[in-house]
Amino acid sequence: MKTTMHQTGSGTKDASKVFRKLRTCSRTFFHILNNEFGHSKELEERAADSLAGGILQEGHQCGMLWGASLAVGAEAYRKCKDPNEAIAVAMKATQYIMSSFMKNEHTINCRDITHCDFSSKLSFAKYMLSGRFLYCFKMADRWAPEAVEAAIDGLSYNEIDEYPVSISCATEVAKKMGASAEEMIMVAGFAGGLGLSGAACGALSAAIWMKSLSWCREESKKSSLKNPGAKRTLETFYKATGSKIRCDDITGLNFNTIDEHTDFIINGGCDSLLKVLAKS
Template identity: 70%
Template sequence: MDSDVKIPKEGPKDGKKVFKKLRTCSRTFFYILNREFGHLKEHEERASDVLAGGIMQEGHQCGMLWGASLAIGAEAFRRCTDKNQAIAVAVYATQKVMESFSEREHTINCREITHCDFSSKLSMAKYFFTGRFLHCFNLAEEWAPEAVSTAIEGLSKNKNEPSKACLSCATEVAKKMGASDEESIMVAGFAGGLGLSGAACGALAAAIWMRSLRWCREVATKSSMDNPYAKETLDRFYQFTDSKILCSQITGKQFKNIEEHTRFMNNSGCEALINVLSNS
């Protein structure tokens, strides 16, 4: 663990400091929660840079949520007795963290929080010159303790109950890309557009993270934002979906629970898309 960063009993109070050091919101919250759980993961955390700004700065779900969900998945893998329990717990805990975040920000989407289109140099300049970026730093500082406590509460739910078959689209694409058992559960909470929210595709986010993780293991120190394979995966995804990215639009469904999502997956739901992503 970082010896220069201490965690008060009431929860982490150094969100700004960590954000300034790590530079992306996704990596910041992956790190903060991993640190709380006592299991830092340098490569995995660095690979999550590409999820900042709402998946490669596309403006969708805030990177803080993607990073938190990855840490939740990693902890679910350690706590649960089998993969079905781990998937269900990861999805549930991700949902609880998303609810906490949404109550504070009244949205889960990066662009609505930052008021910035990161693909536009003019919009990015405005984001910095107006000081809007300070909102993200303040959010990291203020929400981190609640994110940690909510994640811990969510992870404690149902982990000892008898397991039922559970599938996550994100887990399936990760497995097809050669993920370890732990890595495949790390992304489990991405299911159905992150916590079954129907927002930007969780399988896409998992594929981009997996490609970035491979790159990070080969390339030392650089941010995975510099990883060329992530952009290739996103382009291939858009070609296949005719530029759709929301889970609810791609599937035509809004999943009520993990059981419904599992039935959809068992009926070959998104099978073609998962094959495209895993081969990208």
């Protein structure tokens, strides 16, 4: 499977302008990468608003990463005929993107970057008045070209035959929620806490995005960031996990390979949690 190299477009040169227009980091990078791959997905991109600020503004993995992962998932679906290959490619490409991001920011977490607790009005006021919010715009401009390059490199990974069976927890929960074949692959890279990183649960983010996608189909042009269904999903998740959110805390495992994660899911790992999320 080969991905055609695209010349870096205007979206990467003016990422901060796109960011100001679209208003959330997650939607911005989903949009930028979609445009680089020659496809537009307004509805799906708007649904990604709910992953901004580190998943409903909870401060976990930066929304830029969630949005970029959705975009490479969509491209993997278009490029791969076999679903197992598409899942593996989406997961690998997400890992490439995260590696690029870590190289620049030395963290993947929103709160470490923004120094803001978005649930606190005082913290948010400090974030705005101090001008710290401008850092995110500058970061978007700086990282966008590298994000595209990392995405293309990851999508061109040519050793996917190593993974004849590939399963993503995020894909599984999306499937239980009635996702299309494309939507299931779009979230595949969320697996194991996003790119198998062990951070905040990828299945949770997949469920939130699916809830937001459904909401966006009914609420034309509105942002999904304040989508009440997504909020309920998060509350249900916390009750089921005893307020844990990190994949490595919930599973007690670190997934070093796609095979390890696949075997975990095949053997019933997180099955009850996936069912709770699907019904939330």
